[in-house]
Amino acid sequence: MVETLAPKYGIECTLVDGRALANFEAAIRPNTKLFFIESPTNPTLEVIDIAGVARLAHQAGARLVVDNVFATALYQKPLELGADVVVYSATKHIDGQGRCLGGVVLSSKEWVEEELQDYFRHTGPALSPFNAWLLMKGLETFPLRVRQQTESAARIADFLADQKQVARVIYPGRADHPQADIIKKQMKAGSSLIAFELKGGKDAAFALQDALDIVSISNNLGDAKSLITHPATTTHKNLSDEARAELGITGGTIRFSAGIEDSDDLIDDFAAALAKLPA
Numbered sequence: 001m002v003e004t005l006a007p008k009y010g011i012e013c014t015l016v017d018g019r020a021l022a023n024f025e026a027a028i029r030p031n032t033k034l035f036f037i038e039s040p041t042n043p044t045l046e047v048i049d050i051a052g053v054a055r056l057a058h059q060a061g062a063r064l065v066v067d068n069v070f071a072t073a074l075y076q077k078p079l080e081l082g083a084d085v086v087v088y089s090a091t092k093h094i095d096g097q098g099r100c101l102g103g104v105v106l107s108s109k110e111w112v113e114e115e116l117q118d119y120f121r122h123t124g125p126a127l128s129p130f131n132a133w134l135l136m137k138g139l140e141t142f143p144l145r146v147r148q149q150t151e152s153a154a155r156i157a158d159f160l161a162d163q164k165q166v167a168r169v170i171y172p173g174r175a176d177h178p179q180a181d182i183i184k185k186q187m188k189a190g191s192s193l194i195a196f197e198l199k200g201g202k203d204a205a206f207a208l209q210d211a212l213d214i215v216s217i218s219n220n221l222g223d224a225k226s227l228i229t230h231p232a233t234t235t236h237k238n239l240s241d242e243a244r245a246e247l248g249i250t251g252g253t254i255r256f257s258a259g260i261e262d263s264d265d266l267i268d269d270f271a272a273a274l275a276k277l278p279a
Contacts, residue, residue, distance in 0.1 A: 012029075018048040021052045024053055024056050033061075034065060035053055035057040035062055037067070038069075039068075040071060040193070042235065042255070043229075044195050046179065048182075049182050050076075050082065051081045054083055057084075066083040066086050068088060069089050069222070073088070075189045079106065088104040088106075089102075089103055090103055090138075092221055093146055094135055095138040096146075096224055101131065145224060146191070149192035149257075150190060152261070153256075154171070154173045154189075156256070156270065157190075165274050166197070168196065168197050169194065171195075172189075173191075174190070196253075197252045198252040198254065202232065205230050205251065208254070208273050209230065211272070212228065214265060215269055224260050225259045225261070227256075228255070231253055231254075232253060
């Protein structure tokens with residue numbers, strides 16, 4: 001979207017591999033005004049050094065915006081790490097029950113009043129009272145739900161890592177995560193999302209999803225119900241094969257969002273589904 005929509009408004013964008021701070025530094029231009037990152041990323045759960053990027057952004061006279069949906073406000077505090085603005089899709093963990101659409105923008109009182117408030121007043125992206133009420137009610141159970149989801153995700157990630165049909169598992173709560181050192185500095189836990197790759201590619205991914213009973217197929221995440229999706233044919237289908245490969249998304253890549261069901265039941269569901277796949 002950034003590459004296709006932003007230029008229509010005269011905004012120049014540079015995409016970088018966020019795993020190395022040097023890539024951000026090399027991409028800075030005299031007219032750079034904003035850094036935008038997502039950490040962990042969708043769907044491969046790569047983690048970006050928020051404090052490091054904030055430092056580079058501020059040195060360049062730019063602001064840093066962080067999409068904090070995957071980590072959630074429970075486990076990661078971007079503003080405390082130097083970010084200027086934090087955004088959420090409130091449909092995810094905040095509502096967390098598949099009931100409504102909504103978004104959240106957080107920053108300093110000064111920035112909200114001087115820059116954001118006027119924009120909102122003239123463009124009208126306001127929640128309906130009913131959706132706002134649902135999100136406020138969702139926040140009442142937010143910590144309970146996310147902690148349960150995180151405990152389940154950690155157990156399921158460990159289970160999947162031991163399965164012969166699984167080529168790799170990426171979960172921010174595991175010691176083998178590629179950015180484990182950064183995670184220790186900026187995240188309190190791994191949250192509810194898991195990425196894993198099946199050896200059998202797209203056919204195996206589709207077969208696994210179809211064989212699950214408790215877990216539902218959906219592009220949503222952070223829901224009270226466990227959800228699973230195939231990024232290459234859903235969330236990232238508009239990317240070229242080369243772009244997906246560069247992001248580490250293969251035909252066998254699956255994104256799983258743990259719900260609040262009993263973790264033993266979820267593991268049994270995966271075990272039964274995996275047993276139907278070729279070894």
